[in-house]
Amino acid sequence: MSLVRSIFRLILLNWRRFVVPLTAVVVVGLLGAAAFFFWPHGLPEVAASPEQPQRDELIAKGKYLTIAADCEACHTTPGGEAFVGGLAFKLPFGTMYSPNITPDPETGIGTWSDAEFVRAVRSGVGKHGEDLYPAFPYTSYALLSTDDILAIRAYLKTLRPIKYTPPENDLLFPFNQRYVMRSWKLLFVPWGQYHNDPAKSEAWNKGAYLVEALAHCGECHTPRGLMFQREQGKALSGGAVDGWIAWNITSDKASGIGSWSDEEIADYLSRGHAQGRGPAAAAMRQAIELSLSKLTKADIGAITTYLRDVPAQSASYGTPTTASVVPAAQASEPWNPHDSKESEGERIFEGACASCHGWDGSGQNTTRASLTGSHSIKDPTATNLLRIILDGSSDGVGTPTTAMPGFADAFSDAEIAALANYVTEHFDGRKGTVTPRDVAKARSP
Numbered sequence: 108m109s110l111v112r113s114i115f116r117l118i119l120l121n122w123r124r125f126v127v128p129l130t131a132v133v134v135v136g137l138l139g140a141a142a143f144f145f146w147p148h149g150l151p152e153v154a155a156s157p158e159q160p161q162r163d164e165l166i167a168k169g170k171y172l173t174i175a176a177d178c179e180a181c182h183t184t185p186g187g188e189a190f191v192g193g194l195a196f197k198l199p200f201g202t203m204y205s206p207n208i209t210p211d212p213e214t215g216i217g218t219w220s221d222a223e224f225v226r227a228v229r230s231g232v233g234k235h236g237e238d239l240y241p242a243f244p245y246t247s248y249a250l251l252s253t254d255d256i257l258a259i260r261a262y263l264k265t266l267r268p269i270k271y272t273p274p275e276n277d278l279l280f281p282f283n284q285r286y287v288m289r290s291w292k293l294l295f296v297p298w299g300q301y302h303n304d305p306a307k308s309e310a311w312n313k314g315a316y317l318v319e320a321l322a323h324c325g326e327c328h329t330p331r332g333l334m335f336q337r338e339q340g341k342a343l344s345g346g347a348v349d350g351w352i353a354w355n356i357t358s359d360k361a362s363g364i365g366s367w368s369d370e371e372i373a374d375y376l377s378r379g380h381a382q383g384r385g386p387a388a389a390a391m392r393q394a395i396e397l398s399l400s401k402l403t404k405a406d407i408g409a410i411t412t413y414l415r416d417v418p419a420q421s422a423s424y425g426t427p428t429t430a431s432v433v434p435a436a437q438a439s440e441p442w443n444p445h446d447s448k449e450s451e452g453e454r455i456f457e458g459a460c461a462s463c464h465g466w467d468g469s470g471q472n473t474t475r476a477s478l479t480g481s482h483s484i485k486d487p488t489a490t491n492l493l494r495i496i497l498d499g500s501s502d503g504v505g506t507p508t509t510a511m512p513g514f515a516d517a518f519s520d521a522e523i524a525a526l527a528n529y530v531t532e533h534f535d536g537r538k539g540t541v542t543p544r545d546v547a548k549a550r551s552p
């Protein structure tokens with residue numbers, strides 16, 4: 108009895124603290140019920156507009172859009188056949204695998220109707236009405252026009268059908284229950300396609316369509332809330348992917364890309380490297396390799412126009428410091444093997460890093476390895492710096508020539524901490540603060 112009484116007392120004394128969670132539970136419950144009635148699970152009417160091109164022109168249009176949407180990135184395993192799926196998505200509650208989207212009738216989407224395809228891409232619903240998980244970024248693709256989705260469909264139909272069934276998902280209860288997604292979708296999937304803003308230029312609207320819908324930049328660069336939803340109030344102010352930070356790309360001058368020139372943005376997005384801004388590694392490198400590097404100059408220009416106009420927000424992960432606390436090391440100073448003051452970090456850099464990056468960070472064999480100005484080195488949390496040292500980076504499609512190997516197995520936590528702090532001090536003139544514990548944590552993000 109006294110327990111019940113004390114619980115009541117607790118609630119009465121702290122009622123304010125319970126109002127929000129209780130309301131949230133009630134609202135989510137009601138929405139869930141509503142979702143069953145209102146979510147458009149029926150098949151939509153689909154028809155292309157009179158402007159849709161025909162035959163070869165349609166296939167070419169669809170191919171370009173498929174590249175811009177980067178469908179291949181998630182539906183291909185490293186070194187595997189494109190579009191057959193099987194790529195693992197490791198989530199906190201289990202592992203899921205992307206499906207085969209080649210036109211194979213048994214294991215792919217060969218027997219899907221156009222209407223089923225449009226419904227999947229726009230509303231995250233599978234062939235048999237089942238709810239799909241938002242690892243498939245339909246939260247962005249919902250904004251695509253019907254013509255564009257049908258063009259992608261037309262292109263995918265021309266691929267070679269490949270028989271392959273990806274592994275079964277292995278997700279914990281209740282996340283393995285697909286209907287759980289339904290109220291989530293009601294809350295977080297945009298309703299309706301992208302509409303041009305007549306007050307803005309054509310390039311701005313093209314850029315908005317690319318950034319928000321097709322190239323789905325926000326899926327990585329927008330922070331996520333407790334329910335894994337993108338926090339649209341903080342859109343593009345920085346997010347997390349596989350333990351890496353996807354930096355703030357709003358027009359903020361201190362932590363975003365407000366101080367980058369148009370040319371730097373274009374270089375970074377189309378070549379994966381901008382002089383004085385460092386290289387694009389990990390997921391960003393892959394997005395560039397498979398998708399952004401193949402876009403037209405006009406489209407990259409449109410993306411830049413739009414990004415310039417995204418209101419400045421400070422980074423969701425904190426602002427990189429620009430103040431130097433120690434004088435920047437003379438980067439081009441010749442290294443003296445007999446220098447007794449050589450630190451452990453310096454010794455490791457010499458053996459493992461200098462051959463590719465050079466002592467001045469200018470890059471030895473490829474401009475990709477030019478580190479100067481890289482956000483990863485300026486970031487006081489050293490998140491991406493530790494990630495690249497541990498995991499390395501490649502294009503994910505098996506081109507080894509410009510890859511950086513991972514060093515997770517080569518060095519201890521203490522050695523990697525010393526190396527990271529040396530890199531920070533040497534290239535950014537700041538005292539690094541990485542501890543061996545930080546490295547241990549980064550090993551299992």
Ligand code: HEC
Pocket residue numbers: 173176177178179180181182196203204205206207208216224227228233234238239240241242243244248259
């Ligand atoms: C960020 C990763 C990602 C991208 C990009 C992506 N997909 Fe997917 N897609 C997935 C995952 C994961 C699933 C499985 C979802 C599930 O099982 O609930 C999926 C499911 C699908 C399905 C349902 C297939 C089935 O058998 O149920 C189709 C169709 C599809 N994707 C097509 C596309 C197309 C077309 C594009 C590009 C416009 C694309 N995907 C881009 C990750 C992605």
Ligand code: HEC
Pocket residue numbers: 317318322323324325326327328348351352353354355356363364375376384386387388389390391392394399410481482483491
């Ligand atoms: C699959 C996830 C993903 C997608 C999609 C993605 N990015 Fe990124 N982006 C990242 C990650 C991770 C980094 C950090 C890479 C690094 O530190 O080397 C990054 C870095 C960047 C940077 C460098 C910022 C800086 O301060 O150094 C820019 C600019 C950028 N992305 C723009 C874009 C744009 C524009 C799009 C859409 C057209 C986009 N990204 C789509 C994950 C992504």
Ligand code: HEC
Pocket residue numbers: 379385386387388389392456459460461462463464473475476478481482483484491492495496500501502509510511512514526530
């Ligand atoms: C075999 C050549 C090679 C070696 C060895 C190498 N790197 Fe790299 N590194 C690269 C390349 C290439 C890139 C660009 C990554 C990309 O394009 O995906 C890179 C990128 C980086 C970045 C930038 C990451 C970003 O997100 O901006 C840092 C920091 C870095 N390397 C540090 C190191 C350190 C520290 C070592 C030594 C442990 C090292 N590298 C060893 C080739 C190398």
